[in-house]
Amino acid sequence: MSKVARPVLNLKHFILKQEVKNLYRKIFRTIKEVPDPAHQQELKEWTRRDFRGNAHHTDEITIKMYIKYGERCLKELENTINLSK
Numbered sequence: 001m002s003k004v005a006r007p008v009l010n011l012k013h014f015i016l017k018q019e020v021k022n023l024y025r026k027i028f029r030t031i032k033e034v035p036d037p038a039h040q041q042e043l044k045e046w047t048r049r050d051f052r053g054n055a056h057h058t059d060e061i062t063i064k065m066y067i068k069y070g071e072r073c074l075k076e077l078e079n080t081i082n083l084s085k
Contacts, residue, residue: 016063023070024051030074033081043077 009017027047034040054066 012060016060019067023067027074030077
């Protein structure tokens with residue numbers, strides 16, 4: 001069995017990868033607060049699809065742009081949850 005070598009990440013890409021992972025976790029923790037299970041499932045699927053669809057990006061500026069977009073979506077979700085309480 002041959003092992004495929006992964007490319008070595010530089011420090012900036014490593015940090016960006018950690019930011020993306022943290023954002024993903026925050027979004028899923030926030031989704032757990034949504035009261036309707038059907039909406040929870042829909043949001044989980046949307047999040048997974050969005051993250052997987054953008055996983056191929058390697059440009060630092062593009063990744064940062066998507067992180068900011070994700071943070072705005074997370075804030076919007078948090079605000080919506082808070083308003084529904």
